[in-house]
Amino acid sequence: MDALHEGGGVSQTFDLVMLALLIAMALAVARSKDLVAAAIIFSGYSLVMCLLWQHRGAPDVAMAEAAIGAGVTTILVLVAIGRTRRKEK
Amino acid sequence: MRKPLVALTIAAAAVPMLFGVASLPRPGDDAAPAHAHATALYIEGGARATGADNLVTGVLLNYRALDTFGEVMVIFAALAAVMAVLTPAAPGSGDGPGAGGPAGAQVSPVVAYVVRLTAPFIALFGAFVIFKGHVSPGGGFQGGVVLGALLMLLSVVMGRGPRTPLIPAAAARWLQAAAPMTFAAVALLGLGLTGSLLGFPADPGMAWARELMIIALELGIAIGVAAAILGVFLGMRGD
Numbered sequence: 001m002d003a004l005h006e007g008g009g010v011s012q013t014f015d016l017v018m019l020a021l022l023i024a025m026a027l028a029v030a031r032s033k034d035l036v037a038a039a040i041i042f043s044g045y046s047l048v049m050c051l052l053w054q055h056r057g058a059p060d061v062a063m064a065e066a067a068i069g070a071g072v073t074t075i076l077v078l079v080a081i082g083r084t085r086r087k088e089k
Numbered sequence: 090m091r092k093p094l095v096a097l098t099i100a101a102a103a104v105p106m107l108f109g110v111a112s113l114p115r116p117g118d119d120a121a122p123a124h125a126h127a128t129a130l131y132i133e134g135g136a137r138a139t140g141a142d143n144l145v146t147g148v149l150l151n152y153r154a155l156d157t158f159g160e161v162m163v164i165f166a167a168l169a170a171v172m173a174v175l176t177p178a179a180p181g182s183g184d185g186p187g188a189g190g191p192a193g194a195q196v197s198p199v200v201a202y203v204v205r206l207t208a209p210f211i212a213l214f215g216a217f218v219i220f221k222g223h224v225s226p227g228g229g230f231q232g233g234v235v236l237g238a239l240l241m242l243l244s245v246v247m248g249r250g251p252r253t254p255l256i257p258a259a260a261a262r263w264l265q266a267a268a269p270m271t272f273a274a275v276a277l278l279g280l281g282l283t284g285s286l287l288g289f290p291a292d293p294g295m296a297w298a299r300e301l302m303i304i305a306l307e308l309g310i311a312i313g314v315a316a317a318i319l320g321v322f323l324g325m326r327g328d
Contacts, residue, residue, distance in 0.1 A: 056116070059226035060145045063218070067234035072318055075241055079325045 011055070018052050033088045039077045046070040127152075140289065140299025141223035149228070150306050151299070154287040158276070161268040161310060168265055168317040175324040196246050204246045211239045219311040223303045229268075229310030236311060237318030244323065254323070256316070264316035271309020275302055 025045040032038040046069030053062035114121035131148060139147030149157050215235035222228030244255045256264065272287075279288035282298070289299050 060143075060228065060231070063227055063231040064234070067231055067238065071238045072234055072241070072322075075238070076322065076325060079322065083325070083327070 014055060015052070018048055018055075021048050022052075035081045035086055035088060036078065039074055039081065042077070043070045043074040046073070137293070137296075138289075138291070138299075140296060140301075140303045143222065143224055143226065143228075145226070146223045146228050146303065146307075150223075150303050151289055154272075154276075154306070157306075157310075158269075158272045158287070161272055161313065164314060164317055165266065165269050168320050171321045171324045175327070201246045204242050208239060208243060211235065211242075215239065215311075215315075219307055220304070222307050223300065229307035230314055232307075233311035233314030234318060237315035237322075240315060240319040241322045244319065256319070261316060261320065264312055265320050266313065267316065268310045268313025271305060271313070275306055275309075278302065 022045060025041055025048065028041050029038045029045065032041065046065055049069060050062045050065040053059075053065055114123075118124070131144060131152065135144045135147045135152075136142050139151035141147040141150065215232045217232075218227035218235060219229055219232030222232065240255060247255070254261070276287040279302070280286050282288065282290050289302060
């Protein structure tokens with residue numbers, strides 16, 4: 001048990017659930033043929049990542065993750081898809 | 090032939106990385122190398138010495154200001170690269186392929202109304218994050234991204250093309266360079282005050298000067314980041 005997790009099992013369970021979610025979302029992004037769907041799932045990945053940063057006691061990083069990862073990156077990816085093709089070959 | 094090769098490459102990359110992760114110190118371990126040297130000094134005197142109550146900002150903009158200067162230059166260089174590659178040679182040479190993308194699509198009146206309704210609140214939140222960044226979590230990078238996202242939203246909803254940009258082209262060039270220019274100005278100010286680039290006056294009576302320098306850096310970073318993100322977005326959209 002490290003200092004952050006002295007509170008007991010709930011905190012660690014939160015971490016484990018979030019990490020499992022991250023892996024599932026990463027696989028979904030890699031497997032999705034619809035690039036718009038992949039972009040939206042990737043935005044959700046950033047949101048989960050943001051919760052994890054906050055939970056780890058890094059609110060500065062959490063804010064940057066929410067704004068850049070979940071917000072701006074998704075929009076830029078969507079613009080890039082709009083200028084190319086929506087479906088992966 | 091290809092699939093086993095891919096699997097082998099991934100395994101060859103993953104195994105050393107996992108070994109590296111396994112040998113990392115545990116989070117919060119006070120014997121970790123990262124906590125062994127200057128950290129105690131930062132935590133003890135950081136709030137007084139840096140002009141920022143938020144230690145993260147203190148490290149980012151005072152102790153490690155030169156690294157942040159480099160970071161700001163990276164963002165600026167990325168913007169310059171995007172503009173060099175994607176900006177059309179002749180300005181206003183038609184709407185081009187950008188008109189077909191989601192950015193150029195017709196915006197529903199509901200979306201346009203909601204964006205107009207929430208825009209002032211988003212702007213206020215961005216400003217709050219920027220100006221409170223030296224006393225609470227947040228700062229120039231985070232607040233600048235919030236402002237940049239707001240500008241992106243507005244430029245989608247208001248449907249302005251290359252001929253009537255949200256920010257006039259001449260002003261945009263200066264705003265996009267705001268972060269490196271502010272850093273250079275504060276660095277020279279530090280040179281004048283203390284004799285070293287980006288030096289902050291150490292005198293306890295100069296706390297106001299340290300705080301002002303931090304706020305100037307936060308503001309410069311925020312304006313530069315917001316303008317850079319908008320520039321990347323408009324460049325990619327084909328404006």
